Amino acid sequence: MRFPLLIAAALVGVTLLLAPARAEDAPPADMNAATVAFAEGRLDECVKICSEVSTSLPADNDEHVRALYLRGQAYLLQGKPAEAETDLRGVVAERKKSAVAHEALGRALAAQRKNDDAETSLRTAVDLDKKSATAHRALGEVLIAKQSYSDARTVLAKAWKLGPGDPLTAIPLVDVELGYKSVKGALKIARAVIKKHPEHPVGHFLLGRALEYDGEWKDAAAAYEASIACDDTYADAHKNLAIVLHTQNDMYRDREMLDRSMKAYERYFELGGNEPELRRVYDQMVAFLAWQKEEAGK
């Protein structure tokens, strides 16, 4: 998976190197280093380099704008959407006709639940680039957040048509389909993702979701486990696996299933899962099991 990222980083580097040189431009090598750091997930380093590049150049300089964009993206991945918004507003100010810029700003706003402003930015992005699957996807996600499900379904269907089989588009699309009780629709989308990306965790996870709504809990648990086999760091899969094994085990008669459920809960929390109500459920399960063990020992 890292190999395609490095290819993308290399292509960006070549593009930067072939861009017309101007006397006031900073050496592109700095942005190359920032790009490689970003591609490899070294986000702190990327932010540091982008900060150095941007502070040394005027706001309308191309390298300055690219540095703001990349730093904004790094901030989003670091869970710092407010900082990302500041940078991406700077990008939009210099790139008013760029769908990519408006899309990125829209995502930063959506991450802060500024949904009305996010919708405005993302509609601009979609108007500027009607063939952008990612802009349509982001707009669909915001419309879901605003509970405009009918519009979300339309926009996400367009995103899917522009990028069929895309796992990240499938997540909100399956959400909407299940909300409309279209389990068959959800299953079809999940299977399309698995067919196109069999090693991707999201397709298997979404299949698990759809199968649960279809009443097939054993197959759903197997699908969640397949997702985990693709990517053990996918917290969502551990969470839903824990819940399906917990809820299907009436009065905990199946000890092995109970153990698997507790392990899945633990892994979810280990990966940073912080659903407070689920933590309460888990803590009370731990207390209950300890009490049960104590009673059994008497």
Next chain:
Amino acid sequence: MRHLITTAVAAIALSVLWAGGSALAGDPAPTGEGVCEIACPNHCPLAKSANELRTNGSEAVASSTVVRDDVRREALVGLARI
């Protein structure tokens, strides 16, 4: 008989613990024009609580290595177009 009594006592204890807890978190699934529900055969109140807390997969960007790779790749494509 002893097992039945233990299970009954456990169920009562769990009910008391659950009743003392905070309100359930909101429904994570969108409802749109219809509601999709998943049955919970486990009578334990903790299981009933957990049954409302499934994720739709959108937490992936925060944790999944693969999904974070995807997001970074999309951002790099955007960088080439800025």
